[in-house]
Amino acid sequence: MTDGNFVDYVKMHVTSGNGGKGSMHLLREKYNAKGGPDGGDGGRGGHVILRGNKNLWTLFHYKLKRHFKAEHGGNGSSNRSSGADGQDVYLDVPLGTVVKDSLTNEVLFEITEHGEERIVAEGGKGGRGNWHFKSPTNQTPRYAQPGIPCEEKDILLELKVLADVGLVGFPNAGKSTLLSVITSAKPKIGDYEFTTLKPNLGIVEYRDYRSFVMADIPGIIEGASEGKGLGHYFLRHIERNSTLLFLIPADSPDISKEYDILLNELKKYNPELLDKERFIAISKSDMLDDELMEEMSIELKRDLDTPFMFISSVAQLGIVELKDKLWEMLNA
Incomplete structure (x- = not known):
């Protein structure tokens, strides 16, 4: 799926159907000249219904x-x-x-299950025919109910991707490369910021x-929670992971500081995000030798309160162990 085909925000105008009018018919037959009221009820107007479909990943089909x-x-008859x-x-x-x-x-509702149906615009009820209104004192009512008018609404559809694991990191941290190695996805990869x-x-x-499903979220920058960079356009996708x-690259000037910035942006956007399970992968570790990796491990164990692991997507370093760790966390 290309970037242009991924649509996660759509404005839409929906209109239900009017209810049909009740009939004012009076029975008139050859041998029954005054048969009385027999007008039927109007039919219900059609609903506009949203339905969950697990085979869809985007709102692209509502782009045009x-x-x-x-x-x-x-109408009744x-x-x-x-x-x-x-x-x-x-x-x-x-x-x-x-x-x-x-x-x-x-927020009106959320669709989270396959086949789940929710009425977003309810069809108007049909009016009752005149036979409902006959009485001993009014045996030939010449009126019936009109149908209830339709509902019109302007709604927003906002997609928050459903994934088990969400990749979080600064731009150009290697998230797309990891996704391409660990899954069969083919994301756009480039040696520059905001490739994704x-x-x-x-x-x-x-x-x-x-x-399990992994999502590569576009890179976070400091101030993203206020809308800087891609801001709110992608932070909402992290809520469902x-x-x-x-993912923090091994050549980062300060790994602990970078992790704190990422955590702070998530906290300012939605403090509940910090309640999720977290793990740190130090990417691009193929540029480190064993001695330097050992020194960095000692420092990071002292500075970080979150477990971490050294990986390299290009050299396939630690990829199997990372999958084992993520599976363990998902099924804890």
């Missing part, structure tokens, strides 16, 4: 079409015949989609046909 309207309910219900409109969305009111920014502009997902194959893998 953003107006959706359900059918109106049919004679012989107490009810009008047909309007056809519902189903909008499939990826799991992890948050639905908000466009005007108030209020959209999250990439990959499935990590583990032993005995087991697997059960484990956070911090």
Whole structure:
């Protein structure tokens, strides 16, 4: 999937169907000149329904079409015949989609399970036909209920990717390279900052046909929680990851300080992110010899309160051990 095909934010206008009108029909037959009221009820207007689909990873299919309207309910007719219900409109969305009111920014609901259906615009109820209103004092009512009007809404669809492990780090820390090595994903890789502009997902194959999902999140910079860099466009994707893998390159001037900056940005954006399981991978470690790696380990054990490991995606150093550690954390 290319960056241009990944769409995680969509504004949409949805309209349900009007309820059908109740009938005011009076029965008139050859041998029954005054048969009384027999007008049927109007049909229900169609709903607009959002439905979770585990096979979707993006909102790209709503990039060009953003107006959706359900059918109106049919009108009632004679012989107490009810009008047909309007056809519902189903909008499939990826799991992890948050639905908000466009005007108030209020969260309406979230779609997190495959096949989960939520009505976002409810169809109007059909009006009752005149036979409902007959009484001993009014045996030929010549009125019926109109249908209830449709609902119109402007909504926001906001995708937060669902992944077991989220890769967190500064730009050009090697996150995309790790994802390409540890999964079959093919993210864009380059030796410059912000190569990744959209999250990439990959499935990590583990032993005995087991697997878990890893997400490469675009690089964080200091001030991202205030919207700097790519800011809020990607920080929300971290909220759904059960484990956070911090990737810090071995040639970083100060690994502990870089980790503190990343933690601080997550805390300012959403303090609950710090409750997730965390692990640090020191990337690009193929440039270190054994002696230097040992010295760095002693310093990091003193300065960090989070377990860490030295890895190299290019040299395949520590990759198997990293997968073992992540599987252990996911199934603790």
